Amino acid sequence: MKSSRMRPMRFAGAAIAAAFVLSACSPATAPAPTATAVGPIDKAVVSLPAPNLSFDPTKSVSATDRVTWSMINGSLMSLESDGTVTPGLAEKHEFNADFTTLTAHLRKDAKFSDGSALTASDVAATFTRHKGIEGSTISRLTDRIDSVVATDPLTVVFTFAKPYPSFVSELAAGALGIVPAGLLKNADGYYASPTVTSGQYTVASSWAGNKLELSANENYWAAKPVVDNLTLSVVEDANSAISQLQSGQIDFAADLAPNFVTQLKGAPNVNLVKSDVYGFFDVRMWNRSGPFADINMRKAVNAALDRKAIVTAIWGEENQPQAGFWPSSMPGHDGSKPVDQDLTAAKEYLAKTSCANGCSVRMMYSDQDFPFSGQLALMVQSQLGKVGIDVKLEKLDAATMIDRLFAGDYDLVPGAMASSGNVPDQLLANALLGTGFLKAEFTGYNSEEMNKLVATVFETDGEPRLEAVKKIEAQFSQDQPFATLAPWVRGSATTLPAGVFSLVGAEAKMGSLKE
Known part of the structure; x- marks a missing residue:
């Protein structure tokens, strides 16, 4: 499924480590991901066994939806392929002394996929909307927020009822991706088929026949993703996923049962990937x-x-x-x-x-x-x-x-x-x-x-x-x-080069091109 039009470039990202030794309070400093010489890939297909439920992060616990959010939602912090958390849409932040207030400063070049500026008002509107959803599946994150206020176009202040020192790490979740404030006036309509996104990809064609077509977001603030056109496919049967992987119909078979991963050991051109959650x-x-x-x-x-x-x-x-x-x-x-x-x-x-x-x-x-x-x-x-x-x-x-x-x-x-x-x-x-x-x-x-x-x-x-x-x-x-x-x-299997696409905890990571 990979394009033949590849030119030598470098991308960030590395295969998941088998285990992490981390501190009690925040992700530990980890070795920098190993860059691999490879060019952009025109198309790739990732299969997952779990059914998709919703683009709305307040209404789903599906593993497939979490991967989708990771691809289309830009979050204030970013989760790297080695598990560390780095700046995302927020280039810097600071807590007050007792961790009851966090001030985040947005990147000046942050934009949505339609080219419009991504501002603190969009951040405030996104979190305020999520807080107001009764029975939200991300309530454990949003219920601890007292208020979210945009103090200027690039500054947003979160206030918590009680200290929330781990909030920065939570902000890397794809479920907390930023949505344009104007589109949230009809949130149900937006989440039925997202037209404007803040992440690496836009929705080219919504879910149909168990497939979702994504295209690289040309206005994404960071480097372009390695894969230009990404298809997410729900393949519940592991035998079918393996058959499609070996025939070239898919490029990454995620969340395979352990016995199926074992069967693929030694298969030509197939790399087995184990990621700890x-x-x-x-x-x-x-x-x-x-x-x-x-x-x-x-x-x-x-x-x-x-x-x-x-x-x-x-x-x-x-x-x-x-x-x-x-x-x-x-x-x-x-x-x-x-x-x-x-x-x-x-x-x-x-x-x-x-x-x-x-x-x-x-x-x-x-x-x-x-x-x-x-x-x-x-x-x-x-x-x-x-x-x-x-x-x-x-x-x-x-x-x-x-x-x-x-x-x-x-x-x-x-x-x-x-x-x-x-x-x-x-x-x-x-x-x-x-x-x-x-x-x-x-x-x-x-x-x-x-x-x-x-x-x-x-x-x-x-x-x-x-x-x-x-x-x-x-x-x-x-x-x-x-x-x-x-x-x-x-356990997953892939024919893609190392680091192009990887699972990180409950999220997913697509490598980015770097000149």
Whole structure:
């Protein structure tokens, strides 16, 4: 799919590192990405298995939509391919002394795709609109903002109800891309088919037949993207994605199931890419009612799971078991947590429950969510069966499963949670905060002690923040609201040169041309 009209140039960007060693409070300084000699590419196709839901970041949690936002939305900060956060539309910023106000200064050359100036009024209008959406999927970001005011055409001031020291890192999310203030007067119409964008690409042709056509934004403030015309394609079947990759129909097959990535080892002209995501795969348990309202039932599941067997079967050597909350890529990780199956302990916990003499629970799953969900569900069924928990499996379509998650209508379900970068706030707001939009990763878990620790992480910096991160691990081990299995890794295959397109956490990065 790559154009033959290539001339020698250099582009920024590098393949994802397998792991990151990062500080507790902000992305660490990382080596500069390696530039690779390559010319511009006329066309490229990226496939993803998740269905697209919406251009509106307040209405979607789709991985495909997150990639779309990364490509068409210009944000105040930028996420680099090595995971670091750098200036974006805002060339500089400063906090006040207690982190309750942030002043951002925009680039003078920032423009929208139609050539109009991108100003502080557009920034204020974008964030004010997002704040006003009830049930927003990005409320964890916007609810902490008290006000956004444009003090002059290039200066915008954010005021927070409480200290928000990690806000700068949050601003790299594609979901927070800037939209023209005038078009937000009819926001529903704009997000139905974005006509003007602030990111690397514009929408050439909206979603049709599971494909979205994007064209390079000629008025983008930074260097031009390596690929002139980018197609995003939803290919739910991994066999089809691999076939299309090998036949040249697509150039980057993202989020392949681990066993499919393994099959491609040694394939000619195919590069395998593993990218760590700042999060984990897990088994969720509904905490508020039913069998798993009993903490001893949750502890029994945690003890009965054979994490080593699960990781070996699904990821092989490309991952490792995890039992605590923090993945190995984030501060607070406790590598001493036991990951071995302990059937004796599991039975001792069950002896204190109504399941002492055996019981049945429901486990729903959807292969549209993760392609290995069915395999994982079968393994959980087998492993819990050894201690007398009879797991009844329910295979659902993704939409039905999401409805059931929000309703708390389940006992067990395979899950995963991640943040877009090495920012503890995002993972905590989604996975452990009982008052958050996702109700602690749909588990209904709501601990006053945990909520206080999460608030401390949100509102502090330095040692107090790091200490709270460590205490969260201890509180998680005590309450065990769900069972983590392994760090989240994304496996992809590509025929593109290294660094042209890459997945970074929950976001995506397109390399840029540099003379």
